[in-house]
Amino acid sequence: MEKWDDNRAWFLVLPVFIVVAFSAIVPLMTVVNYSVQDILGPGQTYFAGTEWFEEVLHDGRLHEALWRQLLFSGLVLLIEIPLGIMIALAMPKRGWGVSACLVTLALPLLIPWNVIGTIWLIFTRPDIGMLGVAINKAGIVFDHTASPTDAWITVMLMEVWHWTPLVALLCYAGLRAIPEAYYQAAKIDGASGWAVFRYIQLPKMRGVLTIAILLRFMDSFLIYAEPFVLTGGGPGNSTTFLSIYLVKIAMGQFDLGPAAAFSLIYFVIVLLFSFIFYQVLQNVGRREKQ
Amino acid sequence: MRVHKRTIALCFYFGLLLLPIYWMLTMSLRTNADILGAFAIYPTHPTLANFVKIFTDESWYSGYLNSMIYVTENTLISLVTALPAAYAFSRFRFLGDKHVFFWLLTNRMAPAAVFLLPYFQLYSTLQMIDTHIAVALAHCLFNVPLAVWILEGFMSGVPREIDETAFIDGYSFPRFFTTIFVPLIRSGVGVTAFFCFMFSWVELLFARTLTVTKAKPIVATMTRTISATGLDWGLMAAAGILCILPGALVIWFVRNHMAKGFALGRV
Numbered sequence: 401m402e403k404w405d406d407n408r409a410w411f412l413v414l415p416v417f418i419v420v421a422f423s424a425i426v427p428l429m430t431v432v433n434y435s436v437q438d439i440l441g442p443g444q445t446y447f448a449g450t451e452w453f454e455e456v457l458h459d460g461r462l463h464e465a466l467w468r469q470l471l472f473s474g475l476v477l478l479i480e481i482p483l484g485i486m487i488a489l490a491m492p493k494r495g496w497g498v499s500a501c502l503v504t505l506a507l508p509l510l511i512p513w514n515v516i517g518t519i520w521l522i523f524t525r526p527d528i529g530m531l532g533v534a535i536n537k538a539g540i541v542f543d544h545t546a547s548p549t550d551a552w553i554t555v556m557l558m559e560v561w562h563w564t565p566l567v568a569l570l571c572y573a574g575l576r577a578i579p580e581a582y583y584q585a586a587k588i589d590g591a592s593g594w595a596v597f598r599y600i601q602l603p604k605m606r607g608v609l610t611i612a613i614l615l616r617f618m619d620s621f622l623i624y625a626e627p628f629v630l631t632g633g634g635p636g637n638s639t640t641f642l643s644i645y646l647v648k649i650a651m652g653q654f655d656l657g658p659a660a661a662f663s664l665i666y667f668v669i670v671l672l673f674s675f676i677f678y679q680v681l682q683n684v685g686r687r688e689k690q
Numbered sequence: 691m692r693v694h695k696r697t698i699a700l701c702f703y704f705g706l707l708l709l710p711i712y713w714m715l716t717m718s719l720r721t722n723a724d725i726l727g728a729f730a731i732y733p734t735h736p737t738l739a740n741f742v743k744i745f746t747d748e749s750w751y752s753g754y755l756n757s758m759i760y761v762t763e764n765t766l767i768s769l770v771t772a773l774p775a776a777y778a779f780s781r782f783r784f785l786g787d788k789h790v791f792f793w794l795l796t797n798r799m800a801p802a803a804v805f806l807l808p809y810f811q812l813y814s815t816l817q818m819i820d821t822h823i824a825v826a827l828a829h830c831l832f833n834v835p836l837a838v839w840i841l842e843g844f845m846s847g848v849p850r851e852i853d854e855t856a857f858i859d860g861y862s863f864p865r866f867f868t869t870i871f872v873p874l875i876r877s878g879v880g881v882t883a884f885f886c887f888m889f890s891w892v893e894l895l896f897a898r899t900l901t902v903t904k905a906k907p908i909v910a911t912m913t914r915t916i917s918a919t920g921l922d923w924g925l926m927a928a929a930g931i932l933c934i935l936p937g938a939l940v941i942w943f944v945r946n947h948m949a950k951g952f953a954l955g956r957v
Contacts, residue, residue, distance in 0.1 A: 409782035412774040413790065416834055419771055423831040424797050427808035431800075490700045498949045503938055504704050506884065507711050510937035512892045512909045515930040522923060523713050528729045530713050561710060566885075570840070573881040573948050577847055607843025615836070618798050625894070643801050650803070663804040670799040678792065 434660035452661035462662075464637065465645040466669070469621060472555075472641060476620040479560055481613060484567025485605075488575055489597070491568075502572075505565040517629025520558045524630075544631060548638035555627045555639055559620065567612045574608035575601060603688050610681045614674055621670050642666060711934075717927035725923050740928035750929070753908035756822065757891065758936060760905065763826035764833055765886040769879070772837035773872065779838065780845035781853065791842075794835035805831075806899045813900055820902040828900055829890045836889065837882050844878025845871075880947035887940050891933075908933060 456462060491501045511519070526532040526543050535542040544554040578601065586596050624643040627633070633640035633648075640648075646666065650659035717725055719736040744750040778784070779791050809828060810819070818824040852874070856866045872879060891909075898910040908929065915926040941948075 403781060403783040405784070406782050407784045409778035409784040409787070412778035415771040416775040416794070416838060417790065419767065419827070419830045420794060420797060420834050423828060426812050427805045428800075430808035430811070431804050487700065487703060490696045494949070499942065499945050501700075501704070502941055502945045502948060504707060506888070506937060506941040507934055508707065509888050510891060510934045511714075511930050512894060512912060512933060514894065514909075515912065515926060515933070518921065518923075518926060519710055519714050519717070519930065522717065522725070523710050528726065530709065530729075530731070533729050561707065565707070569881055569884070569948075573877040574843070574847075576877045576949055577844055577875065604847060607846055608840070611836075611839045611843055614795065614839075615798075622799075622801055624801075624803075643803070646801060647803060660804060663801050667800045671796055674795065674799060675792070 431660050431663060434657060452657045453665070456658055456662045456665060461637070462642075462645065465640055465642050468638075468640070469642040472623075473617055473620045475556060476559055476563070477613060477616060479556075480564045480567050480616055481609070483560070483564050484612065485571050485609075487564070487568040488571035489601070491572055493576075502569070505569055507565075508562050509565055513625035514629050516558065516562055517626040520554070520626075520630050524554050546635060548635055551631050551635060551639050555630060558626060558630065559623070562626065563616060563619070567616065570608045570612045571605055574605040578604045603685075606681065606685050606688075610678065613677055613681065617677060618670055618674060621673075714927045714930050717923055718931050720924055722922060722924050740924045741932075743925060744928060744932060750908075750911060753906060753911035754932065754936075756901070756905050757897075757907040757909070760822040760825040760829070760897070760907070761887055761890045761936075763823060764829045764890045765883055767826060767830055768833040768837045768886045769883060772834055772841055772882070773879075774867070776838050776841035776845055777867065777871070779842045781850065791838075794838055797835050798832045802895050806895060809896065810899055819900060820904050822905045824900045825897050825905060825907070826890075828896045829893060832893075833886045833889055837886055840882045840885065841875070841878055844875040848874055876947040877949070880944035883944055884937075884941050884948075888937055891937055 487505075492498055508516070523529045524532045524542075524544055526536050532542060542550050544551040582600050582604075583596070586600060591599070622643055623641060624647070627639050627641060628644050628647075631639045633644045643666075646659065646662050649662060716730075716733050718740050719733045719738070720730075721735075721737060721739070724730075724733070724735065779787060813819050813824050813828075848871070852870070853866070856870055861870070894909045894913075897907040898913075901907065901910065912926060912929050912933075915922040915929070
């Protein structure tokens with residue numbers, strides 16, 4: 401689809417630009433400002449140059465947290481995206497079942513994140529929690545406060561439980577936006593179920609899948625409240641994700657400098673990966689069209 | 691037979707999905723001593739004390755009202771500004787279009803915690819601390835970009851011939867946009883409205899930083915259940931259950947829009 405060339409389209413974008421720029425630019429400038437300064441108190445600031453950036457980049461525990469974070473976000477995408485697509489495909493298209501499915505899917509998304517962590521904390525406790533008791537009754541020793549593997553499994557389970565509905569809701573809305581005529585044409589051609597999925601549904605879902613992948617990547621990369629409440633980053637450092645480590649640094653020091661430098665580096669990493677994902681998904685779409 | 695298997699798998703998934711919710715519900719009906727005392731699959735001595743406390747204590751129920759006010763404001767601002775912008779991105783090529791489009795999303799990429807102090811300073815200077823609109827505007831930072839991106843995806847799925855035919859038929863842009871185009875992407879508008887509501891509803895850091903008492907949201911009130919004497923599990927679970935209800939109502943209202951696809955040839 402060729403787009404129209406018209407710079408007047410800026411007038412349509414202007415309200416969004418103003419609202420977001422108001423909330424984004426001033427605070428971002430402040431953070432950049434902090435990251436190059438040594439702030440000891442009100443009125444006592446010294447220019448520190450790249451000192452904080454060097455300190456942060458040479459931090460071995462940061463590297464560990466980064467790898468842990470990449471593994472976590474990778475697993476999140478690998479599990480949640482296919483699962484979300486499958487749920488959306490299996491959901492009914494009309495009748496009372498639609499309402500039931502949509503409302504049920506929305507439930508985990510509507511609970512505040514710190515509450516989710518707390519509920520799962522009790523839910524998975526081996527002595528009084530439903531899941532913990534069930535697993536231990538099955539003869540498997542499971543305790544997320546003692547074993548790093550169990551802690552990882554618990555955090556992943558919670559994450560998949562919490563956010564897969566978002567992918568499913570997006571995909572479902574995307575599927576419903578496909579005109580019926582496409583399916584009728586496929587029926588006349590005698591296309592198989594797989595062919596309908598591969599050549600009609602999947603390409604038509606590219607828009608919603610792009611936003612689902614980017615959204616899940618960004619939010620899982622920035623995840624804080626749920627694992628912090630559930631495991632506190634432990635046992636050991638096994639579930640200390642990047643943002644948990646960032647807050648540890650920010651709270652443990654009086655200086656805003658290193659934390660601000662850390663957040664900027666953090667931001668650049670998320671930006672870089674999101675940009676790569678976006679470019680790849682755009683190119684896939686362009687090739688499909690040819 | 692194939693459809694049958696699919697339905698069973700779907701029911702199984704929804705069963706698993708509901709388990710933690712069920713657990714939260716049973717917790718909300720028990721006392722703390724009961725929750726921590728012994729494992730029970732259902733509450734043996736159910737009590738409504740936790741809910742009664744929330745409904746009779748003003749500091750609790752005003753939290754719900756405050757949250758609803760700023761979340762509604764935020765959802766409306768997000769949708770109204772994002773609809774025309776998403777149309778521009780999906781239909782036009784203009785100076786810096788790709789850059790602005792991606793820049794919008796970058797606002798979701800920074801850890802929110804680092805923005806808190808600058809935000810507090812910004813809104814203090816504007817004397818907007820402890821107002822609902824301050825929180826609604828702050829949440830635009832992540833909701834407006836999201837709305838633009840989701841809506842753009844849906845709009846790009848609509849063939850451009852529809853626009854062209856309408857303009858040839860003599861529709862003005864505002865009339866075409868509101869009476870023909872937006873109804874065509876109603877599933878997208880429905881899902882966007884729900885997501886804006888949801889992300890604003892559960893956001894804690896900005897909402898807590900920018901409010902004191904008059905606009906204090908429920909998510910901030912809930913952190914009170916974590917005190918020096920330990921966690922008030924039952925009360926927190928009850929507040930959590932009540933937190934789900936407004937959003938469930940929202941999705942109930944937009945469900946028909948989400949489930950309805952579009953039929954070509956309306957123009």
